[in-house]
Amino acid sequence: MDERDVDEFDCAWRKYEPLTSSVRRLVDLTIRSEADERAVAAAEKLIDAATRLLSRRTLPGSYGIPRTADGRAMPWGNAAIGLRNPIAPPLVLHRAPDDSMWCVADLGAAYEGPPGCVHGGVSALVLDQLLGAVAQRPGEPAVTGTLTVRYLRPVPLGRIRGEASVRSHEGVKTFASGRIVVAGQPAVLADGVFIRPGSRS
Amino acid sequence: MDERDVDEFDCAWRKYEPLTSSVRRLVDLTIRSEADERAVAAAEKLIDAATRLLSRRTLPGSYGIPRTADGRAMPWGNAAIGLRNPIAPPLVLHRAPDDSMWCVADLGAAYEGPPGCVHGGVSALVLDQLLGAVAQRPGEPAVTGTLTVRYLRPVPLGRIRGEASVRSHEGVKTFASGRIVVAGQPAVLADGVFIRPGSRS
DSSP: OBOOOOOOHHHHHHHHHHHHHHHHHHHHHHHHBOOOHHHHHHHHHHHHHHHHHHTTSBOSSOOOOBBOTTOOBOOTTOTTTOTTOTTSOOOEEEEOTTSOEEEEEEEOGGGBSSTTBBOHHHHHHHHHHHHHHHHOBTTBOOEEEEEEEEEOSOOBSEEEEEEEEEEEEETTEEEEEEEEEETTEEEEEEEEEEEOTTOOO | OBOOOOOOHHHHHHHHHHHHHHHHHHHHHHHHBOOOHHHHHHHHHHHHHHHHHHTTSBOSSOOOOBBOTTOOBOOTTOTTTOTTOTTSOOOEEEEOTTSOEEEEEEEOGGGBSSTTBBOHHHHHHHHHHHHHHHHOBTTBOOEEEEEEEEEOSOOBSEEEEEEEEEEEEETTEEEEEEEEEETTEEEEEEEEEEEOTTOOO
């Protein structure tokens, strides 16, 4: 467990959520801007100034998964769900009463592969995170063994829905499956084998 | 084909490459900064000002894959290889004399899943892009049908090497495989079936 001292959860949230949202908007505009050269050069200067401010004190490495004093995990650097990671949509995962999980996400220009469509690798990222989360048990993190992704039809950029559930357990292995649904139709299917190294069952 | 008018390739590169590099550094610091609240709030203001400058004129939607007058494709919004996409590492793919392909990428804090390691979904993104590229023929884009990713060992953040080659063809299908290599050892394996809808062979 990472024992790095972190601000309390809510306090850190208030400090960093607006910053990360701002950077997400900037990422989108970096791709979609057609402003003139002068504006682009001026924007670059502002961005570098912001980076210098944030550089005053930094973690030596990556974010990791620190915990608050009351034990809450903060996977805030995570590439899929990280609150402080502007690359992450971020996915917000929900657990349904039957223990299945789901998420919705709004995937804009930054997640493009084929024109107007979500990158196949981004769909895989969403499904890896969702299936891994549903396969996990409290205190027993599950790591991906194998992930198979089948692409039935293109996923247009915009709102997607992801769904996942556990199929079965076999020793340290948990078999999970899920899908990305677009306009009520399954568009991408996934099957995963997840390993819970700490499991004895 | 996207007939949107774009600046000439080199000119657009000079205009946008430094901007995107700046945003990539900012993304990293957004995750790793431990600056005080005041600095964070000031950085946020600078970022919003940069976003406003870039918003002066924008594409109506995503970036797509426009072409220069001399026919060069510019997949600059792509989530894995996009020159203008701060989410993309970006991957730079190379073709070897035997037609296999490879890439190296430096994956920092923004690509984290397990602490200190590359997110499994990011490895899938790298491999989807690399296998798709090797499966593609000039003028015949290949779309991913199925991608199977096997995780042999964690991939530490830092420099990774990706490799991919075509195994066989069968009608409109191309079978490709590849891997991510860390310190000379295969860490993630991938097999993919890619469909070339325009193919008649």
